Amino acid sequence: MSSTMDTLSSRWALLEPHVTVVGPDDDIARPAVLLFHGCGGLRNHLPRYAEAAKAAGWRCFIVDSYGPRGWTRLRTLFTVCTNLAFRGIDRASDVAAAFYGISQRSDVDADKMVLAGWSHGGWSIMELMTAHPAAGALGLADFDKLDLSKLAGVWMAYAYVGPLAPNRLKPWRHPQQVYAVTCSRDHLTTVRNAEKVNDAIRANGSTVEHWVADGTHAFDEPTSNGPMKHHPERTLEALDRFTSFLKGIAAKG
Numbered sequence: 001m002s003s004t005m006d007t008l009s010s011r012w013a014l015l016e017p018h019v020t021v022v023g024p025d026d027d028i029a030r031p032a033v034l035l036f037h038g039c040g041g042l043r044n045h046l047p048r049y050a051e052a053a054k055a056a057g058w059r060c061f062i063v064d065s066y067g068p069r070g071w072t073r074l075r076t077l078f079t080v081c082t083n084l085a086f087r088g089i090d091r092a093s094d095v096a097a098a099f100y101g102i103s104q105r106s107d108v109d110a111d112k113m114v115l116a117g118w119s120h121g122g123w124s125i126m127e128l129m130t131a132h133p134a135a136g137a138l139g140l141a142d143f144d145k146l147d148l149s150k151l152a153g154v155w156m157a158y159a160y161v162g163p164l165a166p167n168r169l170k171p172w173r174h175p176q177q178v179y180a181v182t183c184s185r186d187h188l189t190t191v192r193n194a195e196k197v198n199d200a201i202r203a204n205g206s207t208v209e210h211w212v213a214d215g216t217h218a219f220d221e222p223t224s225n226g227p228m229k230h231h232p233e234r235t236l237e238a239l240d241r242f243t244s245f246l247k248g249i250a251a252k253g
Contacts, residue, residue, distance in 0.1 A: 008142055008143070008145065011096075017067075018063075021059065022051065022061075022062070031059070031114070032058060034102060037118060042066075044221070045118075046062050080120065081120075095117075096143065099146070099151070103150075116156075119217070129148075129173060130172060153249045158188075168197050170200060177207050177249065178198075183213050183217050184214050184215065185214075219235065
């Protein structure tokens with residue numbers, strides 16, 4: 001990555017070759033959902049969400065933040081997942097650039113775009129939504145040119161909302177329709193803490209639908225690591241809720 005400050009377009013140029021597009025095989029301007037992976041990188045559960053979005057008539061864009069940087073899963077497990085580097089506020093510029101770039105596609109309805117993040121990806125979205133819209137914010141020279149007013153919704157699955165996310169209790173600058181998933185046995189947060197974060201999001205006019213899923217952090221990921229245990233039935237429920245959330249947004253005028 002360049003040591004100089006990126007612009008929205010230059011960051012998007014770096015990310016775009018590492019974005020997987022899933023959707024109907026046509027050039028119709030369709031609603032679009034952007035998927036941002038957790039700290040461990042791309043895993044097998046995100047394609048399932050992408051296929052669910054496609055079945056609902058949406059275009060889905062799975063954004064890989066590690067491919068452009070040449071980072072391996074082993075590296076990110078020991079650096080990003082331990083919060084030693086590349087925290088949510090650092091990655092928020094990827095979310096901003098992806099939203100900027102994808103909103104310009106002719107096969108995307110820019111009035112119906114959704115940001116969706118899992119764990120670290122959700123944290124990154126939250127940092128974007130609380131960032132002051134000034135030039136240079138989030139390390140982007142033209143961040144003040146980003147228009148988030150048309151963003152249609154945000155899906156956050158077990159977003160990191162711990163003490164290393166200092167902006168988690170700030171109200172969002174652009175009110176949104178939000179669906180927040182919290183895990184009842186998440187080793188990274190309590191349900192009470194997650195509810196405080198949701199209340200902060202609501203403070204500026206956002207609506208937050210909160211589902212406390214009976215499971216651990218990353219219950220929808222088809223592997224089990226340490227305190228994180230896969231829950232197949234709960235995963236199916238999460239996919240259904242994700243699809244319903246997208247359908248509700250698409251149905252709006």
